[in-house]
Amino acid sequence: xxxxxxxxxxxxxxxxxxxxxxxxxxxxxxxxxxxxxxxxxxxxxxxxxxxxxxxxxxxxxxxxxxxxxxxxxxxxxxxxxxxxxxxxxxxxxxxxxxxxxxxxxxxxxxxxxxxxxxxxxxxxxxxxxxxxxxxxxxxxxxxxxxxxxxxxxxxxxxxxxxxxxxxxxxxxxxxxxxxxxxxxxxxxxxxxxxxxxxxxxxxxxxxxxxxxxxxxxxxxxxxxxxxxxxxxxxxxxxxxxxxxxxxxxxxxxxxxxxxxxxxxxxxxxxxxxxxxxxxxxxxxxxxxxxxxxxxxxxxxxxxxxxxxxxxxxxxxxxxxxxxxxxxxxxxxxxxxxxxxxxxxxxxxxxxxxxxxxxxxxxxxxxxxxxxxxxxxxxxxxxxxxxxxxxxxxxxxxxxxxxxxxxxxxxxxxxx
Ligand code: SF4
Numbered sequence: 100x101x102x103x104x105x106x107x108x109x110x111x112x113x114x115x116x117x118x119x120x121x122x123x124x125x126x127x128x129x130x131x132x133x134x135x136x137x138x139x140x141x142x143x144x145x146x147x148x149x150x151x152x153x154x155x156x157x158x159x160x161x162x163x164x165x166x167x168x169x170x171x172x173x174x175x176x177x178x179x180x181x182x183x184x185x186x187x188x189x190x191x192x193x194x195x196x197x198x199x200x201x202x203x204x205x206x207x208x209x210x211x212x213x214x215x216x217x218x219x220x221x222x223x224x225x226x227x228x229x230x231x232x233x234x235x236x237x238x239x240x241x242x243x244x245x246x247x248x249x250x251x252x253x254x255x256x257x258x259x260x261x262x263x264x265x266x267x268x269x270x271x272x273x274x275x276x277x278x279x280x281x282x283x284x285x286x287x288x289x290x291x292x293x294x295x296x297x298x299x300x301x302x303x304x305x306x307x308x309x310x311x312x313x314x315x316x317x318x319x320x321x322x323x324x325x326x327x328x329x330x331x332x333x334x335x336x337x338x339x340x341x342x343x344x345x346x347x348x349x350x351x352x353x354x355x356x357x358x359x360x361x362x363x364x365x366x367x368x369x370x371x372x373x374x375x376x377x378x379x380x381x382x383x384x385x386x387x388x389x390x391x392x393x394x395x396x397x398x399x400x401x402x403x404x405x406x407x408x409x410x411x412x413x414x415x416x417x418x419x420x421x422x423x424x425x426x427x428x429x430x431x432x433x434x435x436x437x438x439x440x441x442x443x444x445x446x447x448x449x450x451x452x453x454x455x456x457x458x459x460x461x462x463x464x465x466x467x468x469x470x471x472x473x474x475x476x477x478x479x480x481x482x483x484x485x486x487x488x489x490x491x492x493x494x495x496x497x498x499x500x501x502x503x504x505x506x507x508x509x510x511x512x513x514x
Contacts, residue, residue: 102325103291106222106266109173109194111148113222113268114293114325118353120148122295122328123339124177129159129166136169138336143171145337146344146355149326151175151197160187167192175224182208189215197224197270200255201233213262224295225259226270227251229278248273248282249289256290268325270295276314283318293325300330307331308342316346348389357383360393360408368396369416370433378437379412390444398471402427410444412436415471420464423447423454427464 105115113120123142127134129152139150154160154176167174175195176188182203185196189212196216200209216223232240232251240247248271259267269292273279279298287294298307298314311329318324327346329339347353361376376394383392393405395413398420405411406425413420419436421428421443431439446455 101322102268102287102293104265104293106268106293108149108175108222111173113295117325119319119324119347120326121146121340121343121347122149122151122175122326123147123336123343124151124153124328124330126334126336129153130156130162132162132165135162135166139166139170139172139174141335141337142340145340147172147337147340149173149175149194150336151177151328153177154184154188155179155181157184157187160184160191163188163193164191167194178203180204182212185212186215189219189221193221195222195224197226199226199228199231200258201227201251202231206258209258210262213259213264216266217264220266223259223264223267224270225255225267226272226295227255228271228299229273229275230299244273244275245278245281245285248278249285252282252286253289256292265292268293268295270297272297272299274298274300276310279314280317283323284321287323294323295326295328296324297328297330300332303332304338304342308345311342312346312349316350319346319350319352354389356389357386358389358391359383360391360405360411362395364396367399368414370396370414370419372396372414375412375414375437379440382437382441386444392440392444398468402468410440410447412440413468418467420467422464426454426456427461427468428454428456429460430464430467 101116102114105117106113111120125135125138127138129135135152142150150170150172152163152166152174154163163176173194175197176193177197178185178188179199180202185198185203188196198212203209213223227248229244229248232247236247236251239250252269252271256269269290271282271286273282276298283294283296296315296318298310302310307330315324315327327343329342331339331342344355348355348358359380364372372394379392379394390409391407393408393411395405395411397415398413402413402422402425409423411422413422414433414436417433418430419433420430421440423443428443429439447453
């Protein structure tokens with residue numbers, strides 16, 4: 100269930116049923132205005148809804164003033180330890196400030212920041228990290244880390260409520276995937292505020308993406324989480340954004356750009372599918388519509404599982420085939436498959452998103468498919484034919500039975 104409350108971060112709604120927002124964090128020194136803006140533009144292009152910048156020094160606040168004006172997406176100032184920087188970031192126009200009340204220097208300093216946020220109408224992200232829990236919860240952290248995290252988060256929420264402030268979202272960060280899942284499940288039942296999800300220090304692009312997909316995906320599939328950040332050890336923040344989108348797209352929570360489907364390949368493969376998939380993926384980045392493109396390594400199952408794809412290719416040793424929504428379009432030499440696939444996609448756009456079929460080429464492709472698919476494979480067509488055949492046989496048997504014994508036949512037909 101989405102959070103009950105909703106906040107507005109520079110025009111991006113978080114929680115209360117709004118689409119799950121994608122966040123990332125710049126990896127540049129914020130004071131390096133040129134590099135930071137360049138990275139913000141790249142992450143915005145990759146689909147980030149919101150970006151966060153670290154503000155550890157005075158010169159970063161100075162840069163922040165310009166960044167918030169030039170950024171195409173809302174900017175969150177990320178503050179640790181120094182409440183003065185939080186106050187200055189709010190004054191600099193940050194669309195939201197992230198702080199962990201536990202490390203900002205005591206309740207009075209938190210209250211000062213919250214008073215300023217209230218005055219300016221700026222939302223705050225309050226959080227707790229497994230690595231920096233308040234002292235009184237450190238023992239509990241060893242025996243019950245989930246309870247420790249949730250307790251710290253609830254105490255933080257109570258602190259905000261005590262300050263008569265409700266314009267905030269909450270995050271609980273842990274490096275442990277099971278703890279992230281368990282803690283957010285518990286917290287989502289206890290508070291009505293939007294939740295920011297992330298597995299902190301998730302790791303490299305490979306392991307971090309998987310950990311995040313498992314942890315965040317599990318929560319998002321349950322409807323928990325209003326905004327996400329994938330933390331990856333890469334300087335390229337746009338990679339985090341791409342992973343976040345893949346998670347949201349996989350769960351059908353949001354749509355953005357094409358969806359690529361590719362078979363895992365096996366011993367039947369007779370062409371360099373790795374390169375074809377990489378090339379198709381690269382070229383699809385230029386398209387914005389959520390078209391589904393499928394790549395099959397062979398025609399063993401006919402078009403099979405990819406018949407719902409808007410466009411697809413099936414390869415073989417020398418020739419392959421291009422199809423659309425289960426219908427063959429044309430056969431082409433393997434080396435031209437990718438170019439011809441994109442030629443068909445572009446033709447579809449040119450025809451107002453209608454598939455253009457050349458009947459002769461389509462017939463040739465259908466013939467090629469019939470010759471190349473495995474005669475023993477259970478294609479959907481063969482399954483349908485088998486089921487129809489079975490139904491016919493049963494009807495014939497019922498008719499014969501009814502003829503031999505009219506009463507039993509009636510019973511049989513009713514059954
Ligand atoms: S489509 Fe062909 S190559 Fe790909 S996994 Fe299936 S049988 Fe193997």
